[in-house]
Amino acid sequence: MENEIVISLKHLKKSFGDFTVLNDVNLEVYRGESVVLLGKSGTGKSVVLQNIVGLLYPDEGEVIVLKKNVPELEEEDLLELRKKIGFLFQSGALYDSMTLRENLEFPLRRHFKKLNDDEVNELVKEALDDVGLLPAIDKMPSELSGGMKKRAGLARTIILQPEIMLYDEPTTGLDPATSREISQLILKMQEKLKVSSLIITHDMECAKLTSDKIVVLNEGKIILTGTYEELSKSNDTFIKSFFTS
């Protein structure tokens, strides 16, 4: 792990109407580090990710990603920055009018225009092979299971070789065995690509497998930071609730 900070959230505040979702959130992710953001549903975990990629803008505070303050970026600069960030959506968010192959080719052809058809085909196959979906290359998203969709979403993200990966509840809605598979896949990708990761989850097994550090979010604030082992020894009832559920 290096000392360069790739994501830095400083005094982040975000409200929707009268409802304050994030209230003074401070968070740092170092290059190559894997951070799990733990919290119950509806505590604003996804809002943190959306602020990092500029899908939402904070009411107050700074969101610095790869040394750039996201809310102050012009559209062109934001698009450039997003090329370096991979985002795995909860549902996989595959384009349902395209086959799996087309889903992967779509961003690749736009961002790497110099690649010829053979090179594109090779990269698509490699990415799908990495997630174990090569046999399903010509299937439509509607033909895939929930776990396969998430793996396909991961393949579509890693094919662009991002520096940062953001995972929005990667194991939610999956059975324990598939959840473990996805967690192991995240770990495999981290080791292969050496990316920095921010993983949102309330699945402790996923957190145990994938995290270097766990940050706990509750009522819009970071209440604790530590490793899985440190958190598992905590006497805090809120923290304990994650381990008992």
Added chain:
Amino acid sequence: MKENIIKKIKQFFIEVSDIFLFAGKYFEEVFKKPLELNETLKQFYYLGNNSLPLVSVTGLIIGLTLAIQLKPTMAKFGAESLIPNTLAIAVFREIGPVITALICAGKMGSGIGAELGSMKVSEQIAAMEVSSINPFKYLVVTRITAATLMVPLLVIYSNTLSLAGGYIATNLAGDMSLRLYWSKIFNSLYFEDIVPSTIKTFSFGFVIGLIGCYKGYNCSRGTESVGKAANSSVVMASFMVIFLDLIAVQISSILF
């Protein structure tokens, strides 16, 4: 009650201004690179192909029924021979463009609204955004352009079928040669019958695409909102077609 009415009026004006901004963004983006020609052509084919059966049947039946309905009235004045002329003017100037546009508002508007709405709900639009692809350009601009260009073509096609339907109806109870029928039609049509009504069909296509895209693209989360987006696309696009027709008729009556 009073507060509710004021709130609804306020919401209406907010929505109207949002639609204007949405249209403004379309014009801002339409000539920017990448032009997304492949996707525009794909949508052009898709929108046209999907609307073709309904437009064909409606066009033919409108011609048939109009000619059948015209016959007794025209017979009273001994003007049965003028049925093709009357039919051509009615179809080209008003009935063809408006009916076809209303059908397209139903077929294209709901299709675009539902498609973009479900893409929004299933985070596909957000996925495009975070992978540095401009979803407005790729999804909205292409669909609006395709609808703007496709509706006039469908109107011309539907008008032709209506006249063919008129010929069938004319010959059910009478006898008129195909040559005479078409020569009467071409003799009765002038520049002011064809050009202004064709120009207005571009605006019909534009609003159908615009409203469908606006409703779908701004769909809130939840599957229920997809249905609402599709439904309100049809209602609003149909209303806009009628409203634009009124304006177009006023303008063309002043100019021609």
